[in-house]
Amino acid sequence: LSEIRGADIGKRAAAEEAVRLVADGMTLGLGTGSTVAFVLDALARRIRAEGLKLKGVPTSERTAAKAADLGIPLTDLDRVFELDLAIDGADEVEEGSLCLIKGHGGALLREKIVATAARRFVVVVDDSKIVARLGSHMSVPVEVVRFAHVATARRLERLAGPAVLRRGQDGAPYVTDNGNFIYDLGNPGVTAVPIPDPAALACALVRIVGVVESGLFTGGVERAIVGAADGSVRTLERLRA
Ligand code: A5P
Numbered sequence: 001l002s003e004i005r006g007a008d009i010g011k012r013a014a015a016e017e018a019v020r021l022v023a024d025g026m027t028l029g030l031g032t033g034s035t036v037a038f039v040l041d042a043l044a045r046r047i048r049a050e051g052l053k054l055k056g057v058p059t060s061e062r063t064a065a066k067a068a069d070l071g072i073p074l075t076d077l078d079r080v081f082e083l084d085l086a087i088d089g090a091d092e093v094e095e096g097s098l099c100l101i102k103g104h105g106g107a108l109l110r111e112k113i114v115a116t117a118a119r120r121f122v123v124v125v126d127d128s129k130i131v132a133r134l135g136s137h138m139s140v141p142v143e144v145v146r147f148a149h150v151a152t153a154r155r156l157e158r159l160a161g162p163a164v165l166r167r168g169q170d171g172a173p174y175v176t177d178n179g180n181f182i183y184d185l186g187n188p189g190v191t192a193v194p195i196p197d198p199a200a201l202a203c204a205l206v207r208i209v210g211v212v213e214s215g216l217f218t219g220g221v222e223r224a225i226v227g228a229a230d231g232s233v234r235t236l237e238r239l240r241a
Helices: 003-019 034-050 061-070 108-117 149-160 198-206
Strands: 027-030 055-058 085-088 092-094 121-126 140-144 163-165 181-185 211-214 223-227 233-237
Touching: 003 034, 003 085, 003 121, 003 223, 003 233, 027 034, 027 108, 034 061, 034 085, 034 121, 055 061, 055 108, 085 108, 108 140, 108 211, 140 149, 140 198, 149 163, 149 181, 149 198, 198 211
Parallel strands: 027 055, 027 085, 085 121, 121 223
Antiparallel strands: 140 181, 140 211, 163 181, 223 233
8 A cells, every 4th residue: 555545545434434423413514624525425425325414514615615516415604503513634633632733724714613613523534643742743824814914923933933824836825715824833844843732822822913713723622533544443532631
């Protein structure tokens, strides 16, 4: 198995396990990313096979488009205020606390709003995403309003080290579904400094004027379903805050 294929097998295995938690009549938060794409496929299969009546709230335009293509009925949080279950991917999952880094797919703000509206929040990942300490491999995405974003980035740098404006493949700044920019904080590929207190950093980040939200998710994850390259699945529970 190539490495990429192995990760895909793990993602699909985790996704299919998570979709077993879905019951008829549920309202669902639908995350964003390649692992969630497998969730949507599995959900569509269950809708077709079992005639489940479900409604999903997508966390991105990308997820909304794929769900609509697959025939998954959609709604929004202006109509449904509380969701039974949200399923989403992550970029890093800290073992024990189940704190997350999210947003490398650019959807962190809607993902956090949807996760917060859900009674149960389940994360699906392949095993490469599990770390002992958050920030071991990945930078922390922060969504920032465009107005005065360079000044906001300076404040981010004073708090947390290098802040790099995310760019698309065309070299232009990446713009989120909400019309904002993203700065990626820290340089884990080079410095790999784990975050000592993710909850404290998350609070400090959103106190900076101009910051909309950070990709640090601290608390609220019920379980992480982790798929391996051999197709096996294990479940991590939260052991500490
Ligand atoms: C989207 O903004 C992210 O939070 C995704 O959940 C994350 O990037 C995981 O994506 P993959 O499932 O593609 O790894």
